[in-house]
Amino acid sequence: MPKLRIYLLLLSFFTINCFANQAFENGSLINAIRGVGDQLLLQSADSTSRVLPVLQTEDEFLLSFEVELEIVPDSLVSIVKSQFSRIELRDNYLVEVISCDSNMVVYSYLKLQDASRDMLACKMRTLPKACYQIKFSLSEPEYKAHLKTEDEAIVDNIGFNKMWLILIFIAVLLGSILIYFLRKKTHSDSTDSAIRLGKFHFKAADATLILKEERIDLSIKEADLLQLLHESLNQTVERDVILKEVWGDEGDYVGRTLDVFISKLRKKLSADPEVKIMNVRGVGYRLVVG
Secondary structure, eight states: OHHHHHHHHHHHHHHHHHHHHHHHHHHHHHHHHHHHHHHHHHHTTOSSSOBOOOEEETTEEEEEBSSOEEEOHHHHHHHHHHHHHHTTOOSOEEEEEEETTTOOEEEEEEEOSSGGGOBOOOOOOOEEEEOEEEEEEOSOOGGGGGGOOHHHHHHHHHHHHHHHHHHHHHHHHHHHHHHHHHHHHHHHHHHHTSEEETTEEEETTTTEEEETTEEEEOOHHHHHHHHHHHHTTTSEEEHHHHIIIIITTOOOOOTTHHHHHHHHHHHHTTTOTTEEEEEETTTEEEEEEO
């Protein structure tokens, strides 16, 4: 369970961090766009009218006003540059002034990181007082994509690689969580088919004792010995029978070897006081449960 908590915490942290960073960046950009609106209103000698909430659709942001205003194109370029420089915006962006009446673009310009490639319209006269919306697009038009500089391509590649690294990390975490649950299910299935021994589950084939979430490994001899004693639960098994069944003709039984293995088993079973291996003096051993 602690491992699962760690996996979930890591997954939550990176997921939230990704979304939080995106939300923070978008929030900063929206504030900068609202700043553009405020400056344009002030330029029109209007310090009381409101800038309407900025509408966002993917990489496009729409700035609207509750009143009509006139727009000086050169000033618009300067104001946008000033506001965006405060948030250190590195993206290329397209600015379009749209007439509310005709829904047509009446002025636009493209700002690129390489200033020599900026696409600014020739000096224009002031746009007359009317209802306008200003759309900011962070994605370059497709017909300009091939104009990216080598530096911009490197930056884009870094961003692309970062995205893939995050996705791979999330996939690894999800895979780890899946493996955890599969192992837990296997463990559960194994537990269900194991021998119930007090609080323990004894799996002779795997030479393991399971107590809640704890796995206690047994040696092959310990597992064979415990299984033999369990087959005669609450009955005495003679020493000669144990030696023959567990050690047979292997020839590796010397002196007090049996007593040593009994002592090791008692220690591993000590977590449950209801499970005991009793010594029947001069005869053998008895496994008692309860």
